[in-house]
Amino acid sequence: MPNPIKRTVFFISDGTGLTAEALGHSLLTQFEEVEFKQVRIPFLDSLEKAQEAIARINAQGEEDGMRPIVFTTLVNQELGELVHQADAFCLSYFDTFLAPLEAELGRKSSHTVGRSHGTAESSEYKKRIEAINYTLAHDDGITDRDLAEADVILVAVSRCGKTPTSLYLAMQFGLKAANFPLIPEDFDRGRLPGTLEKHRAKLFGLTIQPERLHQIREERRAGSKYASLPNCRYEIAEAEKMMRREGIRWLDSSTKSIEEISATILQELNLR
The missing domain is CATH 3.40.50 (Rossmann fold)
Known part of the structure; x- marks a missing residue:
């Protein structure tokens, strides 16, 4: 080349x-x-x-x-x-x-x-600031309070791009975006975290190729079980199985930009 x-x-x-x-x-x-x-x-x-x-x-x-x-x-x-x-x-x-x-x-x-x-004092600007504050307060499952206010709730295993996508939706579109990690305990139970059940219509899932997830996690915790390729394959397979079973719409974020992911979410959930 x-x-x-x-x-x-x-x-x-x-x-x-x-x-x-x-x-x-x-x-x-x-x-x-x-x-x-x-x-x-x-x-x-x-x-x-x-x-x-x-x-x-x-x-x-x-x-x-x-x-x-x-x-x-x-x-x-x-x-x-x-x-x-x-x-x-x-x-x-x-x-x-x-x-x-x-x-x-x-x-x-x-x-x-x-x-x-020139819209710094407009209601649209204030809405965007509120959305950013909400998204930061509901990052990575920190709290399940006020989920009824969320415009979208992203679910995925760790390091799939939930946080940057949530912040982009808040900053660019004024959407309140919460996100929750899918963890081994959820896979063992075979169902979503209970707090998410009643907000099913707002859920959107992200997945990623196991090899790509392995690379990302190795940068964070090199040599750990968390970052190992077999564990990444297991978590991705279980997460995708759960999303199919629960009827959650999802996409593969491996080769997509945040802008592309966000545009798909807006379209799939019919968000303005």
């Missing part, structure tokens, strides 16, 4: 840069044979910062021997044009999408920085 091509990618924004990074990632993941070094430059809101960014981009290009790729979500047109003077391949999401939208809507955009984050 040939050595991968290596390119440096900059994500530049007058805000946090998370939007530019998320949009850029959705494109970069389509190029499996290219290895990307990623750099985020947030809060670029002055000519001085723009000039510093240009110098940094140009210096990186000289070091790499190849011009960097730049994704920007700069609303300020003057700053955007300045950054585009860098010796780089620049892609601006606002240039690409805003002008066509203005033409379609027959209206000029406000070109206001931070409009997408």
Whole structure:
């Protein structure tokens, strides 16, 4: 297999840069044979910062021997044009999408920085904070109180991705997501923990390939029975058997991102 091509990618924004990074990632993941070094430059809101960014981009290009790729979500047109003077391949999401939208809507955009984050005092923002607090308080079966308030309850053996998925659902969608581990005692009893029985409609299961689970657990407790491949095979087999018997919808998280897992959960449970 040939050595991968290596390119440096900059994500530049007058805000946090998370939007530019998320949009850029959705494109970069389509190029499996290219290895990307990623750099985020947030809060670029002055000519001085723009000039510093240009110098940094140009210096990186000289070091790499190849011009960097730049994704920007700069609303300020003057700053955007300045950054585009860098010796780089620049892609601006606002240039690409805003002008066509203005033409379609027959209206000029406000070109206001931070409009997408102007809901800090809205009920939607407060709902998201409440969901995060709820999810943290109901992580890994810490408590079974207030499960009636949960939008979804994830179940899986340890290290299948319950916690990061729960937090993503809370942070991105404002959903109250509890999660419970399936443990050997549950398999011995042959049934779900009693507190989950009456919330069956909210349950969603995660599983994983035993070999992948073995790798993950070895990083946590190397050489332990908990991490051994035979034990991982046993727990996965028993968990999947239980979920089939109990009629719980589930998916294999082995090769899926948190975003993909969450999208499936939203669709399967018809959550908004």
